[in-house]
Amino acid sequence: MNFRFILPGSLLLLIFGSFSIQNAYAYIDPGSGSIIVQMIIGTLIGAGVALKLYWQKIKMKFQK
Amino acid sequence: MNENHTNKFFKDNASFRDPHGYVIHSDDKIYRIIKKNYKEIFEHCKKSGLFQKLIEKKYILDFKESHELEINSDDIYKIYNQEKINFISYPYEWSFDMLKDAALLTLQIQKICIEHGVSLKDASSYNIQFQNGTPIFIDLTSFEFYNEEPWIAYRQFCEHFLGTLALMSKKDVRLSKMLVNYIDGIPLDIVSNLIPKTTFTNFGLTSHIHTHAKIQKKYEEKKIEKKKLKKFQLLGIIQSLESTIKGLKLEQKTEWADYYEDTNYDDESQTKKEELIKQFILKTDSDLVVDFGSNDGKFSEIVSENSHVISVDIDPIAVNNNYKKHRPKILPIIGDLSNPSQGIGWENNERQSFIQRIGKNTCLALALIHHLRITYGIPLKKQIELFSKISKFLIIEFIDKKDSQVIRLLQNREDIFHDYTEKNFLEIISIDFEILQSSRINDTHRTLFLLKNKNN
Numbered sequence: 212m213n214f215r216f217i218l219p220g221s222l223l224l225l226i227f228g229s230f231s232i233q234n235a236y237a238y239i240d241p242g243s244g245s246i247i248v249q250m251i252i253g254t255l256i257g258a259g260v261a262l263k264l265y266w267q268k269i270k271m272k273f274q275k
Numbered sequence: 276m277n278e279n280h281t282n283k284f285f286k287d288n289a290s291f292r293d294p295h296g297y298v299i300h301s302d303d304k305i306y307r308i309i310k311k312n313y314k315e316i317f318e319h320c321k322k323s324g325l326f327q328k329l330i331e332k333k334y335i336l337d338f339k340e341s342h343e344l345e346i347n348s349d350d351i352y353k354i355y356n357q358e359k360i361n362f363i364s365y366p367y368e369w370s371f372d373m374l375k376d377a378a379l380l381t382l383q384i385q386k387i388c389i390e391h392g393v394s395l396k397d398a399s400s401y402n403i404q405f406q407n408g409t410p411i412f413i414d415l416t417s418f419e420f421y422n423e424e425p426w427i428a429y430r431q432f433c434e435h436f437l438g439t440l441a442l443m444s445k446k447d448v449r450l451s452k453m454l455v456n457y458i459d460g461i462p463l464d465i466v467s468n469l470i471p472k473t474t475f476t477n478f479g480l481t482s483h484i485h486t487h488a489k490i491q492k493k494y495e496e497k498k499i500e501k502k503k504l505k506k507f508q509l510l511g512i513i514q515s516l517e518s519t520i521k522g523l524k525l526e527q528k529t530e531w532a533d534y535y536e537d538t539n540y541d542d543e544s545q546t547k548k549e550e551l552i553k554q555f556i557l558k559t560d561s562d563l564v565v566d567f568g569s570n571d572g573k574f575s576e577i578v579s580e581n582s583h584v585i586s587v588d589i590d591p592i593a594v595n596n597n598y599k600k601h602r603p604k605i606l607p608i609i610g611d612l613s614n615p616s617q618g619i620g621w622e623n624n625e626r627q628s629f630i631q632r633i634g635k636n637t638c639l640a641l642a643l644i645h646h647l648r649i650t651y652g653i654p655l656k657k658q659i660e661l662f663s664k665i666s667k668f669l670i671i672e673f674i675d676k677k678d679s680q681v682i683r684l685l686q687n688r689e690d691i692f693h694d695y696t697e698k699n700f701l702e703i704i705s706i707d708f709e710i711l712q713s714s715r716i717n718d719t720h721r722t723l724f725l726l727k728n729k730n731n
Contacts, residue, residue: 242494243497244494247490257507259511
C-alpha cells in the first residue's frame with residue numbers, strides 16, 4: 212500500500228465528505244424517520260458483510 | 276379520453292408538483308416538457324446510457340424529441356413525446372400482481388439507475404402505467420444524481436407499494452382501495468397496526484413496515500443531520516425490499532373466482548354466445564372495447580383479436596386471474612360500475628374519475644345488467660342512460676326472470692323489480708340506441724343485442 216497517497220486522500224475525503232451535495236432535484240419529503248431506518252438497516256447490512264468477510268478469512272486460515 | 280375537452284392540447288391535472296417539468300396531452304400523444312433546471316441530470320441520463328438501457332429493457336416508455344408544440348416560455352429546455360397509453364389506470368384499480376409487478380419494476384429501475392450514478396427522486400405508483408399487458412415507467416423527470424446518501428424515495432416506496440401489498444397479502448386483498456383516500460400511499464402506522472403479528476417473523480416486513488412506522492413517529496418533525504449511506508448498503512436495502520415483495524403472495528379466495536366453472540351454459544350455448552360476439556364485434560368501430568363484468572376476461576379475449584380491451588370486474592381475484600394470463604391487448608381493471616372510481620386529489624380532479632377517463636367506446640355488458648338491477652338496485656332506465664354516455668356501440672345481454680341464475684338472485688327476496696322485463700328493456704334501449712342485431716342464444720333465456728348509439 213502506498214502511504215504517500217493515503218494521507219492527503221483521507222484529508223480530502225474528510226473535507227469534502229462533510230459537504231453533502233445539496234439536493235436540488237428532490238421535491239418529496241424523505242421523512243427524517245425514513246432516513247434513520249435506512250441507516251439502521253444499512254448498518255446491519257454493513258455488519259453482515261463484515262461478518263461474512265471475517266468468516267471467510269477464518270475459513271481460509273483453517274483450510275491452510 | 277378527449278371527448279370532454281374542446282382544446283386539442285391540455286395540461287395534465289396531476290402534473291404540477293414537479294418543478295422540473297410537466298405533461299401535456301393531445302389526442303394521440305403525450306408531451307413531456309423538460310425545464311432548464313433539469314438539463315444537467317437529463318443529459319447525464321442520456322450520456323451515461325441509462326435511458327438507452329431502460330428503453331431496451333422496455334422498463335421506460337420510449338421518447339422522441341418533438342418540435343410540434345410552440346410554448347412561449349424561457350425556462351423550457353426540451354420537449355419530448357411518448358406513445359399514448361391506451362387507458363390511464365390508477366393503483367387502486369390494479370390487482371395484487373399488477374401492483375406487485377409495478378413495485379418490482381420500480382426497484383429494478385432504481386438498481387439500474389444507481390449503476391449509472393443516478394437515483395429515483397420519487398417512487399410514486401403513479402409513475403407506472405400498464406401497456407401491452409405489462410407495467411412501464413412513464414415519467415422522465417423522476418431522476419436525480421446519486422450521492423451515496425439514503426434513498427429520498429424510500430418512504431414513498433414503502434407507503435405506495437410495500438405497505439399496500441402487505442395489507443393485500445396478509446390481511447385482505449380489498450384493502451388496496453385505501454389508496455383512493457391516501458393518494459400518497461398508505462401511512463405505515465396503519466399498515467403496521469393492521470397486518471397480523473405473525474409478520475414480525477419476516478425480517479423485511481419488520482424492518483420496512485413495523486420498525487419504519489415506529490421510527491417515523493419518533494422522529495416526526497425532528498431535524499436530523501445529513502447522513503451518508505454507502506452504495507452496497509443502499510443496494511442491500513433495495514435487495515431486501517425486492518425479496519420481501521417477491522415473498523408476498525395472494526392467499527384469498529372470493530365469490531367470483533371460480534365463476535366460469537359454475538355458470539349456466541352448456542357447451543353448445545357457450546359456443547353460440549362466443550360466435551355471436553365475434554360476429555357483433557366486427558360490426559362495431561372503436562379504438563377500444565370496454566368489457567364490464569368481465570370476470571377473468573374470457574370474452575375480452577375473444578374481442579381482443581381486433582381491438583385493445585379494458586377488462587373491468589368488481590372481483591379483485593378474478594381481475595388478478597385475468598392479469599396473470601398476460602394477454603398484451605387486455606388491460607384488467609378492478610372496477611364497480613355501480614360505484615366507479617371517483618376523481619381524487621386536488622379539486623377532486625388530480626386523478627380523474629373512471630367515467631371521465633373511459634370516454635366513449637364499444638362496451639360489452641354480458642351477464643351484467645340483471646346483477647346491476649337485482650343486487651345493486653339500479654333501475655334499467657338508469658343503466659341504459661349511463662351506457663348511452665359511454666358507448667358508441669353496445670353489446671348487451673338480456674337475461675329474463677326464468678333463467679336459473681336470475682331465479683337464484685331472487686330466491687330469498689321479494690321481486691320488486693317490475694321494470695325488469697324484456698318488453699321494458701326494448702323500449703328503454705330504443706330511446707338512445709338503434710338495434711343493429713339481436714339473437715336469442717339457443718334454448719336459453721338469454722338474448723344478445725348489438726346496439727348502435729343514435730348520438731354517435
